Amino acid sequence: MCQCASDAEPKTKEAVELDKVLAKYAGKKGALIPVLQAAQDIYGYLPAEVLKEISAQLKIPLSKIYGVVTFYAQFHLNPRGRNIIRVCLGTACHVRGGAKISEAVTKAVGIKDGETTEDLRYTFESVACLGACGLAPVMMVNDDTHGRLTPDIVADLLERYK
Numbered sequence: 001m002c003q004c005a006s007d008a009e010p011k012t013k014e015a016v017e018l019d020k021v022l023a024k025y026a027g028k029k030g031a032l033i034p035v036l037q038a039a040q041d042i043y044g045y046l047p048a049e050v051l052k053e054i055s056a057q058l059k060i061p062l063s064k065i066y067g068v069v070t071f072y073a074q075f076h077l078n079p080r081g082r083n084i085i086r087v088c089l090g091t092a093c094h095v096r097g098g099a100k101i102s103e104a105v106t107k108a109v110g111i112k113d114g115e116t117t118e119d120l121r122y123t124f125e126s127v128a129c130l131g132a133c134g135l136a137p138v139m140m141v142n143d144d145t146h147g148r149l150t151p152d153i154v155a156d157l158l159e160r161y162k
């Protein structure tokens with residue numbers, strides 16, 4: 001099939017940005033992680049087609065790229081919500097009812113740990129410790145820390161994040 005440029009779909013703004021990143025790192029050692037980080041900044045996550053493009057351009061097998069992406073928690077293969085809810089289930093928070101906070105989040109936004117709402121408003125993740133154990137149980141929404149939570153205030157609190 002013809003692959004000439006005139007038949008190609010016009011490139012998206014994101015694809016143009018990705019091309020610039022790939023050009024900058026072409027032939028450089030250790031390029032994979034910074035390229036993946038930049039691609040995730042551009043797209044918000046790492047779509048399969050983008051990983052294929054990175055594989056082709058950097059000449060790194062796709063299997064290796066998936067190995068790296070799935071190893072590091074910073075990389076995401078699925079779209080993420082505008083608001084990231086992190087509920088702590090570390091020891092201090094667990095003892096003080098972290099699981100009930102987690103249940104309240106699920107009830108409020110209709111998703112479980114690891115899921116994203118269809119409208120991309122929220123992503124819900126549980127974490128091992130948020131470093132604010134004295135405020136247990138703790139939840140973060142984006143960069144905001146909410147401590148000494150009770151399940152009954154979770155829904156109203158999340159409603160503030162559009």
Ligand code: FES
Pocket residue numbers: 088089090091092093094128129130131132133134136138
């Ligand atoms: S255990 Fe929850 S903040 Fe440390």
